[in-house]
Amino acid sequence: MPNAHTTLFRTLADPTRRAIFERLCREGEQTVVALTARAGVSQPAVSKHLAVLKQAKLVRDRPDGRQTHYSAQLAALAPLIDWTSQMTGFWQSRFDNLEDLLKRMDQ
Amino acid sequence: MSAAETRTVIVEREVPFAPEKIWRALTQPHLIAEWLMQNDFALEQDRAFTLRGEWGSVDCKVLAIAPNRSLAYSWGAMGLESTVTWTLTPTATGTHLRLEHAGFKPDQTQAYQGAKFGWQKFLAALEQTVAREI
Numbered sequence: 101m102p103n104a105h106t107t108l109f110r111t112l113a114d115p116t117r118r119a120i121f122e123r124l125c126r127e128g129e130q131t132v133v134a135l136t137a138r139a140g141v142s143q144p145a146v147s148k149h150l151a152v153l154k155q156a157k158l159v160r161d162r163p164d165g166r167q168t169h170y171s172a173q174l175a176a177l178a179p180l181i182d183w184t185s186q187m188t189g190f191w192q193s194r195f196d197n198l199e200d201l202l203k204r205m206d207q
Numbered sequence: 208m209s210a211a212e213t214r215t216v217i218v219e220r221e222v223p224f225a226p227e228k229i230w231r232a233l234t235q236p237h238l239i240a241e242w243l244m245q246n247d248f249a250l251e252q253d254r255a256f257t258l259r260g261e262w263g264s265v266d267c268k269v270l271a272i273a274p275n276r277s278l279a280y281s282w283g284a285m286g287l288e289s290t291v292t293w294t295l296t297p298t299a300t301g302t303h304l305r306l307e308h309a310g311f312k313p314d315q316t317q318a319y320q321g322a323k324f325g326w327q328k329f330l331a332a333l334e335q336t337v338a339r340e341i
Contacts, residue, residue, distance in 0.1 A: 191218045197242035202224045
């Protein structure tokens with residue numbers, strides 16, 4: 101598995117962190133305070149999760165006075181949903197199989 | 208990446224075998240099973256068939272047949288309707304084999320379907336990663 105995938109999986113493997121990310125996807129930009137109100141963990145814990153999400157480029161922060169607003173960055177998931185690269189890899193490996201088969205086949 | 212760039216996959220290769228031999232590998236079910244997937248393919252116009260892989264199945268239909276030259280079938284999987292076209296061109300040393308997998312239209316519905324599949328796949332992989340780490 102490529103490194104970008106591993107980072108994304110590790111980042112979203114934590115259920116609390118994933119719930120925060122999902123809420124940002126569903127409901128749009130929010131502050132730490134608003135996220136904490138429904139996260140079931142303390143504000144420092146939410147901030148820590150947001151920092152990890154930010155590092156994986158899954159969220160972006162936008163400072164606004166004393167508040168910081170966070171929003172989901174769906175483009176970070178692109179490696180996982182890139183149809184073209186998935187199918188290219190699939191067909192290249194099938195071409196390899198096909199060539200192996202042709203070598204074994206009778207004329 | 209723009210939508211236009213994500214629509215078609217092309218894989219080409221020079222293969223040191225005659226088109227007739229490659230044609231057999233592309234059209235005989237027991238041979239298809241060896242390099243692609245388990246299947247109930249038959250070389251008939253409009254024939255519906257299914258490819259079965261470890262991760263799921265692909266619903267296909269034969270769209271065009273030009274013996275030893277080209278073969279096209281629809282490819283319905285991952286929430287995407289697409290078309291696979293094989294083209295065999297004889298060369299001095301064998302065959303130029305070309306695969307074109309033309310994908311989804313760049314509209315919202317298809318993009319959504321693709322994303323949906325991406326999520327399902329992502330979540331399955333996530334489960335495995337989590338299972339390994341625990």
